[in-house]
Each structure stands twice: as C-alpha cells, then as structure tokens.
Amino acid sequence: xxxxxxxxxxxxxxxxxxxxxxxxxxxxxxxxxxxxxxxxxxxxxxxxxxxxxxxxxxxxxxxxxxxxxxxxxxxxxxxxxxxxxxxxxxxxxxxxxxxxxxxxxxxxxxxxxxxxxxxxxxxxxxxxxxxxxxxxxxxxxxxx
Amino acid sequence: xxxxxxxxxxxxxxxxxxxxxxxxxxxxxxxxxxxxxxxxxxxxxxxxxxxxxxxxxxxxxxxxxxxxxxxxxxxxxxxxxxxxxxxxxxxxxxxxxxxxxxxxxxxxxxxxxxxxxxxxxxxxxxxxxxxxxxxxxxxxxxxxxxxxxxxxxxxxxxxxxxxxxxxxxxxxxxxxxxxxxxxxxxxxxxxxxxxxxxxxxxxxxxxxxxxxxxxxxxxxxxxxxxxxxxxxxxxxxxxxxxxxxxxxxxxxxxxxxxxxxxxxxxxxxxxxxxxxxxxxxxxxxxxxxxxxxxxxxxxxxxxxxxxxxxxxxxxx
Numbered sequence: 297x298x299x300x301x302x303x304x305x306x307x308x309x310x311x312x313x314x315x316x317x318x319x320x321x322x323x324x325x326x327x328x329x330x331x332x333x334x335x336x337x338x339x340x341x342x343x344x345x346x347x348x349x350x351x352x353x354x355x356x357x358x359x360x361x362x363x364x365x366x367x368x369x370x371x372x373x374x375x376x377x378x379x380x381x382x383x384x385x386x387x388x389x390x391x392x393x394x395x396x397x398x399x400x401x402x403x404x405x406x407x408x409x410x411x412x413x414x415x416x417x418x419x420x421x422x423x424x425x426x427x428x429x430x431x432x433x434x435x436x437x438x439x440x
Numbered sequence: 441x442x443x444x445x446x447x448x449x450x451x452x453x454x455x456x457x458x459x460x461x462x463x464x465x466x467x468x469x470x471x472x473x474x475x476x477x478x479x480x481x482x483x484x485x486x487x488x489x490x491x492x493x494x495x496x497x498x499x500x501x502x503x504x505x506x507x508x509x510x511x512x513x514x515x516x517x518x519x520x521x522x523x524x525x526x527x528x529x530x531x532x533x534x535x536x537x538x539x540x541x542x543x544x545x546x547x548x549x550x551x552x553x554x555x556x557x558x559x560x561x562x563x564x565x566x567x568x569x570x571x572x573x574x575x576x577x578x579x580x581x582x583x584x585x586x587x588x589x590x591x592x593x594x595x596x597x598x599x600x601x602x603x604x605x606x607x608x609x610x611x612x613x614x615x616x617x618x619x620x621x622x623x624x625x626x627x628x629x630x631x632x633x634x635x636x637x638x639x640x641x642x643x644x645x646x647x648x649x650x651x652x653x654x655x656x657x658x659x660x661x662x663x664x665x666x667x668x669x670x671x672x673x674x675x676x677x678x679x680x681x682x683x684x685x686x687x688x689x690x691x692x693x694x695x696x697x698x699x700x701x702x703x704x705x706x707x708x709x710x711x712x713x714x715x716x717x718x719x720x721x722x723x724x725x726x727x728x729x730x731x732x733x734x735x736x737x738x739x740x741x742x743x744x745x746x747x748x749x750x751x752x753x754x755x756x
Contacts, residue, residue: 297456297585298576305454308574308591312453315567316598323606324613328558329498331550335614336560336607342615342622349627419630424623424647426630 345424350416352379352435356399357411366412371399378414385414385436392438412438452665453594456585460708462578462592463531466538468707469568470529472699473545477521480695484552488514495554509551517548531578538573545569560603561692564700567599568592581711596703601661603697604679608658620652628690637689657682664704676704 300308322333343349354366354373366373373395378385385391392412400408414436420429441449477484488511495508507513521544528537546566553559575592611619625647629637640646657678664675679701683694 298459298587300454300587300591304588305450308588309450309453312591312595312598315595316602319563319599319602319606323610328553329496331498331500331553331558332546332563332566334553334558334560335610336563336603337558337610337614338560338607339624339628340607340610340614340619341624342611342619343624343627345621345623345626347623349623349630351631421623421626424621424626425644426626426641 346422348418348420348431349426350418351375352382353415353417354378354395355413355415356396356409357413358407358409360407362407364409366395366399370402371395372402373398382414382435389436389438392436393440396438396440410440454587454591455594456587456590457593458708459576459578459582459584459586459589460580461706462572462575462586462589463580463582464707464710465568465593465703466531466534466572466575466578467529467580468702469565469572469699470525470541472565472696473525473541473569474522474529476696477518477525477545477548480693481552484548485514485518487551487555488512490555494556496556498550498554501550501554506547506550509554514548514551517544517551520544521548531580534575534577535573538569542566542569542573560607561694562696562700563603564596564600564703565696568596568700568703571595580713581708583708593703596700597665600697600701600703601664604658604661608655611655611658620655621648622651623647625651632690634689634691640689672704676701 318333322330323335323337326333326335328334328337352375354371354375356364356366356371358364364370368374392414395412396409413434416433416435418431418433420427420431488509490509492508492510497506497508500506521541524537524544525541528534528541546569549562549566571592574588576586576588578586578589615622615624626641629641629647633641661679664672664679667675680698683698687693
C-alpha cells in the first residue's frame with residue numbers, strides 16, 4: 297500500500313477544511329459572484345402558488361395572414377434572450393424589425409412577415425396547480 | 441472531539457482505494473472534459489463574441505485579475521483544453537497535465553458564469569479536477585492501494601454530496617419554507633417540461649409532493665457516508681435515478697455532476713480494454729495453446745500480486 301507522508305496528510309486535511317468552509321459559507325452567506333463557491337441556488341426561488349406562470353412567445357404574421365410561432369430555428373429567436381431584453385422591445389418595438397429580417401433570411405421563398413408580436417402567455421394557477429385558464433397579452437407589436 | 445473520533449475521521453478521509461480506480465476515474469473525468477468543451481457546453485465558446493460590457497466579473501476574476509473574455513482568450517482555452525485533457529486521460533504526467541487542465545477548465549467555467557447566470561451542476565467535477573493531480577501515479581488494473589487516491593475520491597464525494605445538501609439549504613435561504621408549497625416545479629414544468637411533465641401536472645399535488653421529496657432527499661444525502669456499502673450502492677443508484685427523472689421531465693441533465701459522482705463506484709472493475717482483448721483472443725478450436733499461455737500469464741500476474749500484497753502486509 298502507498299501511504300502518505302505526515303506532511304502530505306496535513307496539507308490534504310488543510311485543503312479539505314478550506315474547501316468545506318468556503319463551500320458552506322458560499323451557500324449560507326455568499327452570492328453568485330463567489331463562484332466556484334457560489335450558493336447552489338438553481339431553482340431555489342419559491343414561485344407564488346397563486347400567481348400566473350409567464351412564458352413569452354414571439355409570433356409572426358405573414359402576407360397571407362398566417363400566424364407563425366417564431367423560434368430559434370425559423371428566426372434565430374431564443375426565448376431567454378427575448379425575456380432578458382423585453383423592456384427594450386416594449387420601449388421600441390421597431391427593434392423587432394431584425395426578427396422580421398432574420399425570418400426572411402432563413403425562409404427564402406416563403407411569404408415575408410408583415411407583423412412581429414411578443415406575446416406574454418399567462419398560465420393561471422391555484423395552489424401551485426394549473427387551472428387550465430391561459431390568457432395572452434401582446435407586450436410589443438411591430439407592423440411594417 | 442475525542443482522540444478516537446479524530447482517528448476515525450482521519451481513517452475515513454484517507455481510506456485507501458486501488459490505484460486502478462484512480463486511473464479509471466482519471467480517464468473518465470478527462471475524456472468528459474474534452475467532450476464537455478466540444479459538445480455539452482458548446483455555448484460557452486460564443487461568450488468570447490459577446491460585447492465586453494455584458495461581462496460581470498466574479499470575485500475570483502477581479503482578485504486575480506482575469507482578462508475580459510475575447511474570442512482570442514476563449515478560443516485559446518478551448519483549443520488548449522481539448523488535446524491537454526485527452527492527454528491527461530492516459531494518466532501520463534498526471535501532475536503537469538492535471539494542473540493544466542484544472543486551471544484552464546476553471547477559467548473556462550469562470551468565463552461561462554460571468555454573464556449573469558450561475559449554474560451549480562459542475563461543482564463536484566471542479567473538485568475532482570482539483571484533486572486528481574494530487575492523487576498519485578496510477579495505472580489501469582493496478583490493485584495496489586493508495587491513500588492519496590483515497591483522499592482524492594473522498595473529497596470529490598464530499599463535493600458531490602455538498603451539491604445536494606447545500607442546494608436544499610439554498611432553497612430554504614432564498615425561497616424559505618414556502619418553497620415546499622410554492623410553484624417552482626409547476627413553473628419549470630410549464631416553461632420547459634416534456635410531454636411527461638405536462639401529463640404529471642394534471643395530477644393534483646404532484647409538484648408539491650415532489651418538492652417536499654426533493655428537499656428531504658437533499659437534506660438526507662450526507663447519510664450516504666454512514667450507511668453500509670450495499671446500501672450505499674443503492675443510494676448512489678438513487679442519485680443517478682433522480683437525474684434520469686429530472687432529465688425526462690425538464691431536460692436538465694447535470695452531466696458534469698454525474699461524471700464526478702462516479703467517484704462512488706468501483707470503477708476499476710470496468711475494464712473495456714481487457715474485455716475487448718479477451719473478446720478478440722477468444723480461443724478458436726485450434727487456438728488452445730495460445731489460450732493456455734494467456735491463462736498462465738494471468739495466473740502468474742495473480743501470484744505476483746499476491747506476493748506484493750503479502751509484502752505489504754509485512755510493512756514493506
């Protein structure tokens with residue numbers, strides 16, 4: 297058997313203590329900027345059991361009047377990115393023109409979009425259970 | 441703490457493992473690093489293209505101070521990590537290659553986590569990468585026991601279990617007791633749930649019961665260290681099952697964490713090279729001589745190992 301020297305053991309015990317203390321401190325009093333000792337807080341927020349769950353969706357309407365759900369594949373739209381910048385789109389819906397252009401570039405030959413909407417889909421809950429009621433609100437609309 | 445308890449704790453921390461297990465864990469972890477950089481975490485590479493004003497440096501990034509990610513910085517780490525981690529997977533130059541991979545991968549993760557979203561799915565993997573360079577030289581199949589290797593696996597195990605245990609403390613810190621009866625899972629199911637998750641949402645109380653179950657399991661996870669070996673294997677299988685279910689419901693894989701968690705497994709028993717060799721050298725009707733030679737060689741190996749163990753026992 298390969299044994300450790302006393303020095304090797306002492307060093308390793310010290311490393312163990314430092315890692316354990318930093319890890320616990322990170323979660324108990326630290327914040328995200330402490331990474332790699334940041335709090336283990338994915339999914340740690342308690343969402344209210346009686347408030348609607350909000351999901352943003354980006355819709356396009358083409359020249360034939362057809363409504364199309366825009367996503368990463370057909371228009372390069374990522375939900376997380378739209379959600380992160382929603383205030384900008386609300387303040388200036390003309391920014392959505394870039395989505396219109398991206399759709400045209402990715403779908404040559406298809407009827408172009410004449411309208412792009414960012415829709416907030418509200419899934420209503422009661423006691424953390426979906427009630428089945430879903431409402432939709434247009435947060436930003438761009439028409440060309 | 442009494443003297444006896446200290447001795448017990450020390451023996452636990454340095455409980456020796458076969459060197460073959462360290463070799464196997466090294467191969468697994470370093471091959472995964474290459475795969476992670478190229479496939480699982482391919483999104484990180486694009487962080488080099490983001491405008492510098494989106495960069496929110498972490499404490500470690502300010503103290504050291506690390507450069508603001510540019511395509512050059514991120515590209516250099518990316519292209520260095522792939523060959524270095526594959527070389528480290530062979531077990532050669534375990535210190536030099538091990539430390540290089542650890543430093544580069546840590547910096548890569550710092551880049552990943554410096555844009556507002558912090559994941560905790562790779563804490564165990566980072567611990568594994570930090571301790572493997574100090575786990576000593578190890579060859580595949582080597583049955584000799586090692587304390588340095590035992591400590592490396594133990595600290596990785598502590599990192600893995602901390603990931604569960606501290607997640608529950610974080611839920612109580614940030615979400616409070618309301619987390620248990622809140623709509624966190626409902627929200628996750630609605631926003632990114634699979635067909636199965638949407639079906640389960642129809643069962644009244646399912647998400648609340650699951651939330652209570654998750655916190656209970658996370659708080660009790662340290663028990664994996666005190667249960668009997670057979671129960672421990674079942675507990676670790678339960679950990680893996682938890683991630684399988686999570687993946688089936690909200691497609692979150694936690695793969696880096698699962699790789700690190702292999703530190704609980706007797707990896708030295710997984711010998712793909714030997715299995716392949718055995719399969720290829722399977723005795724043909726006229727190949728009995730070769731088979732016999734092989735058996736003699738193996739038996740000789742066992743005798744040699746037996747003698748080595750005997751010498752160990754005598755305090756070699």
